[in-house]
Amino acid sequence: MRKRSLPLSQVYRLLEPGPVVLVTTLHRARANVMAQSWHTVMEFEPPLVGCVVGADNHSFAALKATRECVINIPTVALARQTVGCGNTSGRDVDKFAAFGLTPKPASEVAPPMIAECYASLEARVVDTRMVNRYNLFVLEVVKAWVDADEKDPRTLHHRGRGRFMVAGETIHLPSRMK
Amino acid sequence: MRKRSLPLSQVYRLLEPGPVVLVTTLHRARANVMAQSWHTVMEFEPPLVGCVVGADNHSFAALKATRECVINIPTVALARQTVGCGNTSGRDVDKFAAFGLTPKPASEVAPPMIAECYASLEARVVDTRMVNRYNLFVLEVVKAWVDADEKDPRTLHHRGRGRFMVAGETIHLPSRMK
Numbered sequence: 001m002r003k004r005s006l007p008l009s010q011v012y013r014l015l016e017p018g019p020v021v022l023v024t025t026l027h028r029a030r031a032n033v034m035a036q037s038w039h040t041v042m043e044f045e046p047p048l049v050g051c052v053v054g055a056d057n058h059s060f061a062a063l064k065a066t067r068e069c070v071i072n073i074p075t076v077a078l079a080r081q082t083v084g085c086g087n088t089s090g091r092d093v094d095k096f097a098a099f100g101l102t103p104k105p106a107s108e109v110a111p112p113m114i115a116e117c118y119a120s121l122e123a124r125v126v127d128t129r130m131v132n133r134y135n136l137f138v139l140e141v142v143k144a145w146v147d148a149d150e151k152d153p154r155t156l157h158h159r160g161r162g163r164f165m166v167a168g169e170t171i172h173l174p175s176r177m178k
Numbered sequence: 179m180r181k182r183s184l185p186l187s188q189v190y191r192l193l194e195p196g197p198v199v200l201v202t203t204l205h206r207a208r209a210n211v212m213a214q215s216w217h218t219v220m221e222f223e224p225p226l227v228g229c230v231v232g233a234d235n236h237s238f239a240a241l242k243a244t245r246e247c248v249i250n251i252p253t254v255a256l257a258r259q260t261v262g263c264g265n266t267s268g269r270d271v272d273k274f275a276a277f278g279l280t281p282k283p284a285s286e287v288a289p290p291m292i293a294e295c296y297a298s299l300e301a302r303v304v305d306t307r308m309v310n311r312y313n314l315f316v317l318e319v320v321k322a323w324v325d326a327d328e329k330d331p332r333t334l335h336h337r338g339r340g341r342f343m344v345a346g347e348t349i350h351l352p353s354r355m356k
Contacts, residue, residue: 016215017335017343018196035355037194040218042230042312050228052220083351130308134220157195162353165195168346173261175340177213
């Protein structure tokens with residue numbers, strides 16, 4: 001995989017289609033991974049992302065305390081590992097070891113990137129005012145990496161209860177939309 | 179299309195995969211349609227949905243004033259119409275007429291459903307505190323309709339600049355995730 005730095009203005013293109021992501025955190029010297037689908041782009045540039053993280057998740061405390069994470073985007077090649085991360089808790093399991101995921105140092109934040117993911121977005125929490133009521137963290141992406149060879153990634157999209165839609169064909173329609 | 183009422187507890191399954199949606203509003207006796215991708219599920223039940231709507235959109239004022247909308251989900255069969263709605267403004271165009279979309283009365287809210295969409299979620303704005311800063315409306319889905327025959331809808335997922343990923347195959351992985 002040949003990772004390149006992606007201009008921050010283009011980050012929305014990775015998250016807007018709604019892929020399942022693997023969010024990594026680092027807390028008390030332990031890295032963790034959480035599978036996550038409740039996210040939305042909130043601004044183009046600097047890219048803001050709203051992420052709802054259930055308060056019972058092990059990653060919730062890490063995110064609240066350290067205010068840093070990496071949003072890693074897997075493809076269908078990591079389907080088993082992705083669901084594995086969703087089925088387990090960082091309280092009990094070292095998910096990197098359990099699922100053969102390779103931590104790779106990020107450049108701007110402490111939590112590691114996942115080498116096997118086709119894209120990784122280094123992010124900082126910039127607003128926690130909606131955490132108490134909605135578990136909603138506002139993240140700013142400060143550095144983005146993407147596999148330069150992956151034009152049409154076969155991302156995973158959760159339809160509930162373990163059913164995942166896999167990204168199909170890409171069509172192009174003349175659009176004025178950014 | 180054979181529409182049935184969907185239990186509210188299942189609404190997250192329609193939005194979690196990140197489809198482009200067509201949001202209808204009704205303001206000053208005029209119905210309008212907006213193409214939208216910046217949304218996330220925020221709660222299972224009652225289903226809460228966060229929607230970021232640019233303040234320059236004609237629908238922004240309608241949503242703020244009337245606090246009601248319908249989130250309609252198109253499939254690839256409506257790709258041309260969906261992009262058409264994104265390329266035009268309700269200020270200038272009656273989008274229902276321009277794109278041959280059929281308004282159908284909703285049961286709980288004033289804005290119409292779009293008959294051609296495979297699912298329609300009637301929603302009310304329940305929190306506007308994040309509108310000033312982030313253009314983020316928190317919506318509660320109060321009634322949901324879905325085509326009973328559509329198990330694997332070929333939804334559209336925007337990858338930016340008019341590139342749309344079309345939902346591909348569905349895989350099933352044993353998951354503890356809801």
